[in-house]
Amino acid sequence: MSETTLAGAPAASAPAAPEQAGVREVGIIMNGVSGRMGYRQHLVRSILAIRDQGGLELPDGSTLTVRPLLVGRSAAKLAAIAARHGIEDYTTDLEAALADPRWEIYADFLVTKARASALRKAIAAGKAIYTEKPTAESVSEAVELARLAAAAGVKTGVVHDKLYLPGLRKLRRLVDSGFFGRILSVRGEFGYWVFEGDWQPAQRPSWNYRAEDGGGIIVDMFPHWSYVLENLFGEVKTVYAQAATHIPTRWDEQHEPYAATADDAAYGIFELEGGIVAQINSSWTVRVDRDELVEFQVDGTHGSAVVGLFGAKIQHRNATPKPVWNPDLADDHDYDADWVGVPTNDVFGNGFRQQWEEFLVSYALGTDYPYDLLAGARGVLLAESGLRSSREGRKVALPTLTLE
DSSP states (O other): OHHHHHTTOOOOOOOOOOOOTTEEEEEEEEETTTSHHIIIIIIIIIIHHHHHTTOEEOTTSOEEEEEEEEEOSOHHHHHHHHHHHTOOEEESOHHHHHHOTTEEEEEEOSOHHHHHHHHHHHHHTTOEEEEOSOOOSSHHHHHHHHHHHHHHTOOEEEOOGGGGSHHHHHHHHHHHHTTTSSEEEEEEEEEOBOOOSSSSOOSSOGGGGOGGGTOOHHHHHHHHHHHHHHHHTOOEEEEEEEEEOOOOEEEOTTSOEEEOOSOSEEEEEEEEGGGOEEEEEEESBOOOOSSSSEEEEEEESSEEEEEOSSOEEEEEGGGOOOOOOOTTSOOOOOGGGGOEEOOOOSOOOOHHHHHHHHHHHHHHHTOOOSSOHHHHHHHHHHHHHHHHHHHHTSOEEOOOOOOO
């Protein structure tokens, strides 16, 4: 395998062994596994973890196993990853991989600018799709991809990883239980300080700060806020956003200065169905003074909650203090003590792996999957609308996207 790959020829591996009775092997093209997210979360912690546990048990008692095909531009990098993890198949030839019927699913972890064209090829080849977000650089292209997939009859899935965070799963239970009463508002704080790269290396790649390369925090984070708000609280109806490029010059991986042309902070207000108002600050130029890198406070008529990546705490209306504003006297009340932690009474595994498992089971059974390319297009819509709002200085209404 490695000799043909290093020579730049199409991937070729030994004929697959006959499947055991009750075992179905699914071949997955994994494009972009040399990147941080593609390698760590999707390959190692998801697909290889599923492989190493022997696959997934389906409702009929059969087993679904996975076989990854690594795809990328550098044969040497792919060979090193394959050798490290006992993977038989890798190639630099995406077209050959897409033409091979052994590989049923195409998974995309490329940079945003390269994603749509690759997805279009995979759809044309009849592959099921599982992709990171944003799914495209524009709403029109994202909707086009969803329509092409629907017309081709292929299953699609878009990563909705933050819904699987332990803190947000606890929040989901609170919402479903009616704990909040009528939900009034959501306040979110996300971010941390990303070093400029001059006196200390930046912990994010430089393209994140160049709009011409698909960078920007609105493009990165608003697709996340789209599915979080939609699936926990309600459809986003309008957005008002203020984008900012607080740090105009940064230093790249070669320690060369460059102009930061993309937004590094965004301050958004979102109107949701049912009258809920959400405010979310997203920033790579903020120093953290909170328990976790992302926190949401949800306030309702009967209670409130503050949740992060892992933690969750609540305050019921019966345990709510009665503050009185008096700027002439110091307030010595311990407001933190008024909150009660939500117990971790469930086992929360890796969220990326859990969503992969749900998608694979849905693929094997042929059931509907909610987080599809149309859901991904709604994330692109919110990002595009947020940028438009900031540019025009006004609130923007979001249209309903359909496959029609």
